[in-house]
Amino acid sequence: MNHAEKIADATREIFSSMIMLDVTAKEATKRTSPDFVNSITGMVGLAGTSKGNLLIHLPAPVATAVTTVFLGMDVDSIDDDVCDAVGELANMLAGTVKAALDPGGGDIKLSMPSTVYGDAYCLDCQDCGISVLVPFDLDGAEFSVELQLVDG
C-alpha cells in the first residue's frame, strides 16, 4: 500500500467512525504552495526509525463545521474547542497512519499535536523527505491531509 492509500484509508476511517461524516479522497499530489488563507493546520510529529509529520489542513469554515459534528456543539469561528478538535484529529490520523507504517508498533512514536491557525500563514518543511498530500471532498468543501516522511 502506498502512502497516499494509507492517508486515504486512515482519513476515511477516522471521519466515518469518529465524526460520522463521509469523505472522498481525490488524487494525491504534492503541496504546491506553502501559503494558507483563513485556515487551521493540525500537526503531529512522527519520530523513531522513520521520522516526519502528519498534517491536516482545513479552511476555517470546514474546521468549524467538522468540530460542530465532532464535539456536538455549535462553533462558528476558530476557538480553543476547534483547536483541540483539529489537534485530536491530527493525533488520530497520525495514530492510524503510524499503525500502517509500523505494524509492530515499536518503531515510531507520536509527538504532542500542535495547531496553527490564522488569516494567512506560511508553512515550510526543511528536508521533509517524501511529501504526499491527499485532498478530500466533504460535501463539496475541501480539506487535505499531508504526510512528510524521512526514512531513518
Added chain:
Amino acid sequence: MVDMSGAALEFAQIITTAAEEIFATMIFLDLTAGTPLTEGKDDLGCYVTAMIGLSGDFNAMLGVHCPARVGMAIGGAMLGMDLDEVDADTKDALGEITNMLAGGLKEAFAEKEVGLHLAIPTTISGNSYKLSAPSGSNRILIPFDIDAGRFYVDLKYSLT
C-alpha cells in the same frame, strides 16, 4: 520563577543550557536567558516560528518564536551572511537551530535515562498566525535576549 514544579524547573534548566551552548558554539551571538514561565500567550508578536515534535518517554512540541528582525539576525549569524528578509535561508537556519536544540534536550534527558526521539522541523511564518497545544498540556516558555531583540523557546509537553 513563579510556582514552578520540580519537573518544570528541570526542563527550564535543560532548555537554557542547550540554548546557551548552541548560541556559544554554533551561532556566536551573546545570549541572555530571561525568567522561565509556565504559561504565556499563544500570540507572542512573532513573525516566524520553527517547531519540532519529540516523542518517547514523554511527548512534546518544541518551538522557537522570533520577531522577523531577530530571526534574520540569528539565521544570518549562523549562516555567516546578511539576511534582509525571512526567506528560505532564514527558515532553514531556524529549523536547524530548533533541531539542534531538540537534540540537546534528547542528549540531556538520555543522561537521566529518559528516552526521546525527534520528528522533523517545520517553520511557520506570517503576520497573523497563532499556535495552540492540547488543553491540559504543560508549558515552559523562556525568553532570550540578543542584541537584535527578544525571542522565545517554548516547550509544550505531556508527561502522561
